[in-house]
Amino acid sequence: MSLLDLAFPADRELIAATRGPLTDRLAARLSARADTLASALGRWLIPRHALQLQDAVAAGKIILLVQLFDNADEQRAYRSLLARSSNSVGVHDIVGL
Numbered sequence: 001m002s003l004l005d006l007a008f009p010a011d012r013e014l015i016a017a018t019r020g021p022l023t024d025r026l027a028a029r030l031s032a033r034a035d036t037l038a039s040a041l042g043r044w045l046i047p048r049h050a051l052q053l054q055d056a057v058a059a060g061k062i063i064l065l066v067q068l069f070d071n072a073d074e075q076r077a078y079r080s081l082l083a084r085s086s087n088s089v090g091v092h093d094i095v096g097l
Contacts (some may be wrong), residue, residue, distance in 0.1 A: 010035040044094045
């Protein structure tokens with residue numbers, strides 16, 4: 001696994017993300033001058049959800065994004081994460097990757 005550093009100019013902290021389709025798209029948004037993680041995520045998410053993810057990253061939380069291919073996989077992943085998480089679990093559809 002390799003990491004990619006994402007340094008959005010208006011965010012306080014550097015973001016390290018494992019390489020994959022979403023990270024590649026975020027890097028492209030950074031190259032296109034997105035100034036925050038929320039503004040980059042805003043390409044796919046509603047502003048409130050993008051800001052929630054940015055705030056979680058700023059608070060030092062680890063964000064796990066998982067690519068799922070059908071509703072059954074989503075249900076299994078959600079149940080597993082809910083059973084093991086000490087915090088909230090959310091589902092966001094990020095389409096167009």
